[in-house]
Amino acid sequence: xxxxxxxxxxxxxxxxxxxxxxxxxxxxxxxxxxxxxxxxxxxxxxxxxxxxxxxxxxxxxxxxxxxxxxxxxxxxxxxxxxxxxxxxxxxxxxxxxxxxxxxxxxxxxxxxxxxxxxxxxxxxxxxxxxxxxxxxxxxxxxxxxxxxxxxxxxxxxxxxxxxxxxxxxxxxxxxxxxxxxxxxxxxxxxxxxxxxxxxxxxxxxxxxxxxxxxxxxxxxxxxxxxxxxxxxxxxxxxxxxxxxxxxxxxxxxxxxxxxxxxxxxxxxxxxxxxxxxxxxxxxxxxxxxxxxxxxxxxxxxxxxxxxxxxxxxxxxxxxxxxxxxxxxxxxxxxxxxxxxxxxxxxxxxxxxxxxxxxxxxxxxxxxxxxxxxxxxxxxxxxxxxxxxxxxxxxxxxxxxxxxxxxxxxxxxxxxxxxxxxxxxxxxxxxxxxxxxxxxxxxxxxxxxxxxxxxxxxxxxxxxxxxxxxxxxxxxxxxxxxxxxxxxxxxxxxxxxxxxxxxxxxxxxxxxxxxxxxxxxxxxxxxxxxxxxxxxxxxxxxxxxxxxxxxxxxxxxxxxxxxxxxxxxxxxxxxxxxxxxxxxxxxxxxxxxxxxxxxxxxxxxxxxxxxxxxxxxxxxxxxxx
Amino acid sequence: xxxxxxxxxxxxxxxxxxxxxxxxxxxxxxxxxxxxxxxxxxxxxxxxxxxxxxxxxxxxxxxxxxxxxxxxxxxxxxxxxxxxxxxxxxxxxxxxxxxxxxxxxxxxxxxxxxxxxxxxxxxxxxxxxxxxxxxxxxxxxxxxxxxxxxxxxxxxxxxxxxxxxxxxxxxxxxxxxxxxxxxxxxxxxxxxxxxxxxxxxxxxxxxxxxxxxxxxxxxxxxxxxxxxxxxxxxxxxxxxxxxxxxxxxxxxxxxxxxxxxxxxxxxxxxxxxxxxxxxxxxxxxxxxxxxxxxxxxxxxxxxxxxxxxxxxxxxxxxxx
Numbered sequence: 001x002x003x004x005x006x007x008x009x010x011x012x013x014x015x016x017x018x019x020x021x022x023x024x025x026x027x028x029x030x031x032x033x034x035x036x037x038x039x040x041x042x043x044x045x046x047x048x049x050x051x052x053x054x055x056x057x058x059x060x061x062x063x064x065x066x067x068x069x070x071x072x073x074x075x076x077x078x079x080x081x082x083x084x085x086x087x088x089x090x091x092x093x094x095x096x097x098x099x100x101x102x103x104x105x106x107x108x109x110x111x112x113x114x115x116x117x118x119x120x121x122x123x124x125x126x127x128x129x130x131x132x133x134x135x136x137x138x139x140x141x142x143x144x145x146x147x148x149x150x151x152x153x154x155x156x157x158x159x160x161x162x163x164x165x166x167x168x169x170x171x172x173x174x175x176x177x178x179x180x181x182x183x184x185x186x187x188x189x190x191x192x193x194x195x196x197x198x199x200x201x202x203x204x205x206x207x208x209x210x211x212x213x214x215x216x217x218x219x220x221x222x223x224x225x226x227x228x229x230x231x232x233x234x235x236x237x238x239x240x241x242x243x244x245x246x247x248x249x250x251x252x253x254x255x256x257x258x259x260x261x262x263x264x265x266x267x268x269x270x271x272x273x274x275x276x277x278x279x280x281x282x283x284x285x286x287x288x289x290x291x292x293x294x295x296x297x298x299x300x301x302x303x304x305x306x307x308x309x310x311x312x313x314x315x316x317x318x319x320x321x322x323x324x325x326x327x328x329x330x331x332x333x334x335x336x337x338x339x340x341x342x343x344x345x346x347x348x349x350x351x352x353x354x355x356x357x358x359x360x361x362x363x364x365x366x367x368x369x370x371x372x373x374x375x376x377x378x379x380x381x382x383x384x385x386x387x388x389x390x391x392x393x394x395x396x397x398x399x400x401x402x403x404x405x406x407x408x409x410x411x412x413x414x415x416x417x418x419x420x421x422x423x424x425x426x427x428x429x430x431x432x433x434x435x436x437x438x439x440x441x442x443x444x445x446x447x448x449x450x451x452x453x454x455x456x457x458x459x460x461x462x463x464x465x466x467x468x469x470x471x472x473x474x475x476x477x478x479x480x481x482x483x484x485x486x487x488x489x490x491x492x493x494x495x496x497x498x499x500x501x502x503x504x505x506x507x508x509x510x511x512x513x514x515x516x517x518x519x520x521x522x523x524x525x526x527x528x529x530x531x532x533x534x535x536x537x538x539x540x541x542x543x544x545x546x547x548x549x550x551x552x553x554x555x556x557x558x559x560x561x562x563x564x565x566x567x568x569x570x571x572x573x574x575x576x577x578x579x580x581x582x583x584x585x586x587x588x589x590x591x592x593x594x595x596x597x598x599x600x601x602x603x604x605x606x607x608x609x610x611x612x613x614x615x616x617x618x619x620x621x622x623x624x
Numbered sequence: 625x626x627x628x629x630x631x632x633x634x635x636x637x638x639x640x641x642x643x644x645x646x647x648x649x650x651x652x653x654x655x656x657x658x659x660x661x662x663x664x665x666x667x668x669x670x671x672x673x674x675x676x677x678x679x680x681x682x683x684x685x686x687x688x689x690x691x692x693x694x695x696x697x698x699x700x701x702x703x704x705x706x707x708x709x710x711x712x713x714x715x716x717x718x719x720x721x722x723x724x725x726x727x728x729x730x731x732x733x734x735x736x737x738x739x740x741x742x743x744x745x746x747x748x749x750x751x752x753x754x755x756x757x758x759x760x761x762x763x764x765x766x767x768x769x770x771x772x773x774x775x776x777x778x779x780x781x782x783x784x785x786x787x788x789x790x791x792x793x794x795x796x797x798x799x800x801x802x803x804x805x806x807x808x809x810x811x812x813x814x815x816x817x818x819x820x821x822x823x824x825x826x827x828x829x830x831x832x833x834x835x836x837x838x839x840x841x842x843x844x845x846x847x848x849x850x851x852x853x854x855x856x857x858x859x860x861x862x863x864x865x866x867x868x869x870x871x872x873x874x875x876x877x878x879x880x881x882x883x884x885x886x887x888x889x890x891x892x893x894x895x896x897x898x899x900x901x902x903x904x905x906x907x908x909x910x911x912x913x914x915x916x917x918x919x920x921x922x923x924x925x926x927x928x929x930x931x932x933x934x935x936x937x938x939x940x941x942x943x944x
Binding site for chain 2: 336358
């Protein structure tokens with residue numbers, strides 16, 4: 001059904017934002033919010049990448065005095081904290097915010113204002129950490145700040161508090177985003193999209209969101225306990241007063257290990273979408289991939305101890321965690337088998353998104369296998385806290401999550417902008433990034449096996465580490481150059497790229513149904529789904545339904561398992577309250593670095609802002 | 625790229641003789657872990673090769689127009705069985721190696737206490753003659769072919785004891801005590817390094833380890849048990865004034881416990897936890913401007929006149 005102009009005009013009137021700055025501050029359009037998230041995360045990825053380059057320069061020669069220990073320790077702390085808390089997790093949530101409503105054929109997220117709130121609060125965390133860096137009070141104890149080093153006795157000043165509060169910011173933001181994504185996927189699927197017909201991408205985002213909801217409270221608890229130790233002398237982690245430093249590590253890794261999969265599982269969603277489209281056949285083993293994602297999500301909560309094999313826990317228990325950790329290789333391996341089988345029996349088309357998938361498989365599998373090695377409670381005693389681990393988690397996080405993300409960026413870029421990215425420059429960026437990455441990080445495996453510990457700002461000459469460190473530095477320069485080419489390609493294509501049309505790749509899922517760039521209301525009609533690949537419906541056009549209001553903001557709510565239409569729900573309009581609430585929460589978080597009273601006093605403006613947000617609206621007049 | 629890496633690994637496995645390397649095992653525990661590593665490399669290398677072959681073959685039909693044959697569903701079972709067999713081998717291998725590393729606990733092993741400090745190691749041996757603890761720092765001596773049991777603790781933050789040629793690492797945690805057995809099988813100098821980030825100078829917290837014959841070890845221990853002479857020299861007087869609050873020299877009045885015991889300082893290979901080699905120039909430099917050599921160290925700069933500094937360095941050098 002082709003929408004007439006009158007319908008489009010009315011939709012546009014209903015779903016538009018106020019013009020200008022006010023519209024910028026009040027928007028609840030999931031695509032605008034997600035784009036902000038993505039741009040912020042990419043900017044931070046650039047800044048943290050510059051820190052990495054600086055550290056690689058420092059390590060390129062032994063006994064280098066270019067950086068002192070303080071600056072180096074700040075650099076790796078800021079690099080790790082930024083990349084994990086402010087780039088990897090948020091950018092995956094952002095991809096969900098952007099894509100989930102489009103892939104469901106819905107007009108917005110389940111909680112539009114919560115989406116805006118989570119971005120503003122995330123921005124608060126970003127500014128807290130990076131303005132602190134500008135003011136030279138950068139956290140300097142790594143991305144996991146173990147006490148007692150981070151306790152009041154060994155970390156005077158406010159560096160450690162800033163780190164802990166930055167975590168609180170991003171975790172509240174992440175919880176808000178995850179609740180939003182999970183509710184949207186469970187309650188707003190289009191008629192016919194039963195759970196059994198849900199694309200892998202949506203499964204991945206659902207599982208990642210639920211993992212976030214279950215794991216984030218552990219880290220918020222533990223950083224709050226750390227702040228309490230520092231601010232009001234609670235002694236949770238001071239052994240002299242009956243506290244236990246290992247409690248911190250258990251709680252941290254109970255979050256920290258699932259976090260790795262919170263980053264990786266969405267990437268499997270990207271890969272599944274790209275492999276399906278570019279193999280030009282439905283995904284091989286759809287239910288196997290979904291079950292693999294579910295089992296990864298469950299197993300991820302049962303193996304945090306493998307980050308703690310060297311702390312001296314009982315050996316038999318450690319060996320149990322070895323088996324649990326290695327078991328992850330089964331679902332992960334079957335996923336890779338299914339993707340390869342899809343390409344095997346399809347007609348692969350090597351456009352840039354597909355190149356990134358190939359880069360992903362070749363790189364990520366190395367990280368997965370080095371993960372199997374470090375999962376051994378025995379062998380880990382030689383590997384943990386050495387450069388082998390640095391190599392391992394960069395292979396997993398960059399190869400396993402960032403390469404799929406770059407592929408996803410190239411894949412959905414036309415949907416966001418209406419233009420194609422240059423294939424030629426895309427290939428150049430791909431070659432530079434994947435080549436430079438492997439050149440930079442593969443030698444680190446060897447450095448670790450030659451005994452180089454991680455987090456050292458310098459090392460003595462004559463250890464045999466010089467040559468490999470130089471190669472690693474060279475590789476990181478090449479990869480950063482590739483990153484710049486990638487960004488330049490995206491920017492130039494934004495203005496100069498060839499027009500793409502709504503569905504340039506012949507995609508299989510609903511986000512390709514509408515125009516590009518996607519308008520603020522997404523799809524003009526509600527799609528009806530009767531298979532896993534609704535856009536490849538045997539050549540038949542997509543069936544659609546009408547009935548959701550176009551004169552006011554409204555979305556369709558369906559049942560959880562069968563996606564039967566239940567009712568129409570009012571969708572929130574633009575509002576300044578999410579921004580004001582985020583400001584009030586930010587003020588309280590930042591002030592509580594300095595005084596515990598901030599929690600009491602700060603609750604007043606938060607209460608006021610939330611009251612404004614939830615103030616009852618006048619009931620809708622009938623007949624609209 | 626990957627192929628170059630694999631070749632590089634093979635070369636390293638063949639020829640690596642580093643003093644701080646898990647690939648050059650010189651003790652029972654490190655050998656068990658090295659064998660496990662080789663098993664892991666074989667299994668993981670084989671699986672990686674299978675993935676690459678599968679991926680490469682799956683791309684054979686790029687640019688082809690026709691429809692390909694469907695991959696049979698049961699091939700999934702094949703993949704699952706291969707993965708499960710590989711994992712089972714590795715889990716069992718890991719368990720066996722773990723038993724080898726930790727079940728070697730024999731009765732009668734010599735006990736040594738090693739305590740981590742920001743950023744040095746306090747080391748205590750039991751004097752076989754008197755039963756008293758003998759203290760030294762930053763240099764661990766081990767008798768060949770005997771099992772030494774190291775009790776690991778920390779005086780401040782978390783550190784990690786790692787001498788990769790002899791055994792894997794184990795953390796040193798305040799409020800807890802970990803025990804690690806070391807059974808060296810090769811005579812020589814090795815190097816250990818703190819493996820848990822412990823603050824500003826984590827990079828300069830190294831440990832010299834000397835494995836020697838039982839006779840040489842016993843001679844060394846007897847020497848260490850001997851108190852230092854108490855000369856009436858200018859250097860000794862300067863030490864008593866400027867250093868004795870933090871450092872101990874057994875046999876003299878100096879009994880500070882904040883910094884390392886210096887009774888036989890000049891017999892050690894290096895100073896400041898492996899930061900500088902033991903020379904007179906380095907000693908003097910370390911005493912007068914430690915913050916330039918190891919920024920952030922707890923050792924304060926000691927303001928001394930030229931003659932005093934000379935006399936102090938000469939005294940320290942006499943502490944063999």
